Amino acid sequence: MYWSSIFILPKKVIKAIEHHFNHYLWQGKCTGKGVIKVAWEKVCLPKREGGLGLKRVVDWNRAAILKHIWSLFTQDGSLLFPKFEVGDRKKIFLWHDHWHPDGVLYLKYGLGIIYDAASKTDARVDSVLIDKQWHWRPARSEELVSIQSKLFSIKLREEDKALWSASSSGKFSCTATWNELRTKGNEVNWWNLIWFSLNIPRHSFIGWNHIFFDCSFSERIWRNVLALCLISDPQFCWEHLVEWGSMHLKGKGLRANLCKLAWWATVYYLWFQRNALLHAGQVKTEDQILNLIKKDVKTWLSSKVCFEDSILNRALCCNWGISSASLCSRSRST
Known part of the structure; x- marks a missing residue:
């Protein structure tokens, strides 16, 4: 499983690995013919959902690769972004990043919301902040009224921080990410x-x-x-x-x-x-x-x-x- 945390595995390789896992589970050996009593998809559900709690290779592989991508964007010294001073608010895009309770504002409201706000497509959050206070132009649409009404629920930090939405702590977790990617089943009462x-x-x-x-x-x-x-x-x-x-x-x-x-x-x-x-x-x-x-x-x-x-x-x-x-x-x- 080490290689699944380093490389994107081809579908053919994943299929072969899971085939060996399945045969070993039911026959005690990786090869040969025999009866497979329960579908592998069912076996890989959590115990609460009627499975054995095993993880599918394809889902774990995706979660592990996402960890590397996340590291590129968030670790200090990353080559993708320069290091900024604390509190300058220049890291987060106003319209294209998920910082607002409504999610990504451009995706929710469309291009028109940028013109209604007399803003730019590449504007950052610091463009509507002065001394850690929100300063937006007067709202000219119901959408902007809705956006501005929810700003007071946002707690401003000293430093911009990226959060991983799949984890309750905001930190990247392979297990939490796998749980978001996997096929879900209904919880069984037994x-x-x-x-x-x-x-x-x-x-x-x-x-x-x-x-x-x-x-x-x-x-x-x-x-x-x-x-x-x-x-x-x-x-x-x-x-x-x-x-x-x-x-x-x-x-x-x-x-x-x-x-x-x-x-x-x-x-x-x-x-x-x-x-x-x-x-x-x-x-x-x-x-x-x-x-x-x-x-x-x-x-x-x-x-x-x-x-x-x-x-x-x-x-x-x-x-x-x-x-x-x-x-x-x-x-x-x-």
């Missing part, structure tokens, strides 16, 4: 159900792509897991379960984290069992799969933060074989 702070990455990845409610074997596994989570009368429909989890499994407490860990461990081991059956003819019993799920959840939570000592949390710890040492009298999370 993203933090999978990508929570204590998630087991391999489980969450499988949970992102697979869910199995399509046979009596998996249904029995799910009933046992949800019972261990103290969830009664579950509806065995993925949409209903996701909706319920998105509403009730919020915060950083034990129940929310344990339930999410248990769900994605269940998905992972059902997926693992399916592959073992299809490709190796190996079969695990329900108890064996449940023990694997419980082991992962117990091991992961036992090494994490201390949770609130409550009746509900003690019952959950008892169900999953987690030591009560994981509970404390004062919780750092709710």
